[in-house]
Amino acid sequence: xxxxxxxxxxxxxxxxxxxxxxxxxxxxxxxxxxxxxxxxxxxxxxxxxxxxxxxxxxxxxxxxxxxxxxxxxxxxxxxxxxxxxxxxxxxxxxxxxxxxxxxxxxxxxxxxxxxxxxxxxxxxxxxxxxxxxxxxxxxxxxxxxxxxxxxxxxxxxxxxxxxxxxxxxxxxxxxxxxxxxxxxxxxxxxxxxxxxxxxxxxxxxxxxxxxxxxxxxxxxxxxxxxxxxxxxxxxxxxxxxxxxxxxxxxxxxxxxxxxxxxxxxxxxxxxxxxxxxxxxxxxxxxxxxxxxxxxxxxxxxxx
Numbered sequence: 001x002x003x004x005x006x007x008x009x010x011x012x013x014x015x016x017x018x019x020x021x022x023x024x025x026x027x028x029x030x031x032x033x034x035x036x037x038x039x040x041x042x043x044x045x046x047x048x049x050x051x052x053x054x055x056x057x058x059x060x061x062x063x064x065x066x067x068x069x070x071x072x073x074x075x076x077x078x079x080x081x082x083x084x085x086x087x088x089x090x091x092x093x094x095x096x097x098x099x100x101x102x103x104x105x106x107x108x109x110x111x112x113x114x115x116x117x118x119x120x121x122x123x124x125x126x127x128x129x130x131x132x133x134x135x136x137x138x139x140x141x142x143x144x145x146x147x148x149x150x151x152x153x154x155x156x157x158x159x160x161x162x163x164x165x166x167x168x169x170x171x172x173x174x175x176x177x178x179x180x181x182x183x184x185x186x187x188x189x190x191x192x193x194x195x196x197x198x199x200x201x202x203x204x205x206x207x208x209x210x211x212x213x214x215x216x217x218x219x220x221x222x223x224x225x226x227x228x229x230x231x232x233x234x235x236x237x238x239x240x241x242x243x244x245x246x247x248x249x250x251x252x253x254x255x256x257x258x259x260x261x262x263x264x265x266x267x268x269x270x271x272x273x274x275x276x277x278x279x280x281x282x283x284x285x286x287x288x289x290x291x292x293x294x295x296x297x298x299x300x301x302x303x
Contacts, residue, residue: 006043011073013042019053025060032064032072043073051078051085061090065097074098106142111135118146124153126161133166136208167209178205178213185217188250190290197286201279207270211263211278214285218259221289225251250291259288261297 017028032044046061053061061076068074076094081102085091094100106114115131126134138145152161167178181200184193200210224247266281268274287294 006073009041011041011043014045015042016045016047019046019048019057020050021054023053023057025057029060029064032074033067041071041073043075044068045075045077048076048078051081053090058088058090062093065090065093068097108135111138111145114142115145115149118149122149122153124149124156124161125159126152127163129163130161130166133163133209133212136212137166137206167213178209181210182213182217182220185214185286185289186220186247186250188290190287190292193286193290194283197279197283207278207282210282211266211270214266214282214289215263217289218256218263221247221251221254221259222256224248225254225256253291254289255293258293258297259285262288265297 015031017023017031019028028046046064065074065076081091091100112128112131112135115126115134119126119131134145134148138148148166152165156165164179178200181193181196184190184196197210227248262281262285265274265276266278266285269276269278269281284294
């Protein structure tokens, strides 16, 4: 039962407990069994990220579930339950008194189609590039993605949402913005690019946004190298001052395989799949994009 629905049914008080190895189960049992002084009905939410409460915790949970009164709505939010966990006594007790609902995360390869479906529900028109950026920003957080789309609906109205509009929210509130970073990279201005990158880091701008802008600059350099397109893209809310000829001449001298490998490494670090500091890797990528390699890639490449 969603929290909003529960509130509509009179469950006006909510108490949350995070369960881990150090949980005091006696305290949890006492909290669940204590009558509220302020609400006739209340929600007790138990968060169990691991999905495995242990032997003592399993017994405690089963007892809490079985003894919960009609005025208490018990919500147990867990991580993925494996086969053994699904047959645990506390899970069976929950199924006997209520319901167990599995909500699977949306994998990265399906995030774009999920966003497209939500846009249709909101009657919101958005470019593929804008949705790609949103997917990178939200990293599978569906609630955050939905909130971003609703905000864009209010801001854009009937206008089509572009990547620049998605970026504008960050650009408007930051002293530095990712558009300036992309422009500096296209111009090969390493000192300026590193200064903007450091400013973005100090202002806690989201890593996916910064990486997206750098990959966009990389794609533009590749397009100039192979002769596709006529002019560099514009950053959000400001004109692009780099001439197409200058960008093309710079692109001809760049090691694109190395650039792609560096970008993949930065993405892996940002998502926790590779060890290392993603911001440091972005600084190295900026050096490579500006034609002034600072450090070689590890011998193993991106693997």
